[in-house]
Amino acid sequence: MTETGTVSFTQMKDGTREDYELLERLEKPYLALTPDRVLDELRRQGEVTLEGYRITRLTHGLQSATRAERDGADLDWIVGALLHDVGDGLAPQNHDRFSAEVIRPFVRWDVAWVVEHHGIFQSFYYGHHYGWDRNARDRFKDHPCYDSCAEFCERWDQSSFDPAYDTLPLEHFEPLVREVFARKAYDPAVIREGFVSRLAE
Template identity: 85%
Template sequence: MSQGKTVSFSQMKDGTKEDYMLLRELEKPYHALTADRILDELRRQGEASLEGYPITRLDHGLQAATRAERDGADLDWIVGALLHDIGDGLAPQNHDRFSAEVIRPFVRWDVAWVVEHHGIFQMLYYAHHYGWDENARERFRDHPCFDSCAEFCERWDQSSFDPDYDPKPLAHFEPMVREVFARKAYDPEVLREGYVSRLTAA
C-alpha cells in the first residue's frame, strides 16, 4: 500500500471491499502501538494528582500493581491493578467502566468485570460520608465475580494511597503491559468467559 493512500468514500455505506481491506491494513501499525499509548497515559497520570490525594494517580496504580505482584497474582491481575484507574483522565465520572473497556479485549473476563465494577464496590469505604448507599454493591451479590471484586478493592485498591509505600517503578511493569496488549484482541483463549480466577497465589 502506498504512503498516504485513502479510501474512496465519504460515507461508510459507500465503501467498497477494497476500501475496507485498505483500512484493515493501515490500522495494524496503530493497533501495534496501543501499549505505547497506555504507557504514555500512565506517565501523564504521574505529572499531577487529583486534588487532595497524597500521591499521584500513577503512584496509586503502581502501588496497586505492586501489591498484586507481591501477593502472587498473575499477569492479568497485575496489569488490571495497574490500569484500573487509567480512565481517570478522560472519564472521571465513570472511570471504572472506561478503564475496563481499555483492557477488556486483552485480559480474562473476570479481570475486566472487576475493573468495571470496582467503583461501586469501593463505595463501601466512603459512601456513608456523602449520604449515599455504602452497600450499593450488594446488587451484584450473586455474580460469580463478587468476591473477587471485594478482595481486589480491599487488598489492592483502597489501601494504595500510602506515600510511605515502596512500589516498583513503571519500568518494571512496562514489559507486562506490552505482553498483554500484544495479545490478539478478544481471543477466547485469553478471555476465558465464565472462568473465575484466584487473585492471589495463597
C-alpha cells in the first residue's frame, strides 16, 4: 500500500520534522523509478535523428556502449558510454555536463568526469572546421582523467555514427542501467574519488 498525505507548510522554512519525514518516505518510490525515466529518455532519443547525421541519438549511444562492451569495458564505462549524450534533449549546449549529473551519484568519479568533459575533448575532431581551437582540451592536460577522456572519445564516441555497425539493442543494456541506478547514491565505495580506472582490457 502506498503512503499518502501532504505537508503542512506552504514555505519550506515552516516545515516540521514530521513533514520532512513524510516527504522522505514518499520520495523513495519516485527515486526507485529513476532508471525507468532514464530509459524512457533514451527511447525518446530513438525518435529523433541527429540533425544532419545518418543515425538517431539513441543509436549513437547504443553504438558507443556496444563498442565499450566489446572492448571489455566494465559496467560503469558501458553505462557511461550509453548515457554520455542523454542530456542532449534538454541541454544541447551543455549536454555533457547535464549527462554527467544524471550518472554522477551512481558511477565512479572518473567515468562522471569523462562524461562531463567529453564535449570539449570531442571537438578535437571537428573544431578546426569552425575556426575553434581543436586543442582546447589541452587545458586539462594535467588532470588524471585526461587520457581516459581522450581515449573515450577516440574509441567510443567519435567512431559511433555508423548506420552499418552491428549495434546491440537497448534491451541488452537495460539490466545494466538498472543495476547502476540501484546503487546507493554517492556511495564512497562506488565513487572511489581519485581512482582512475582503465577504459577496457
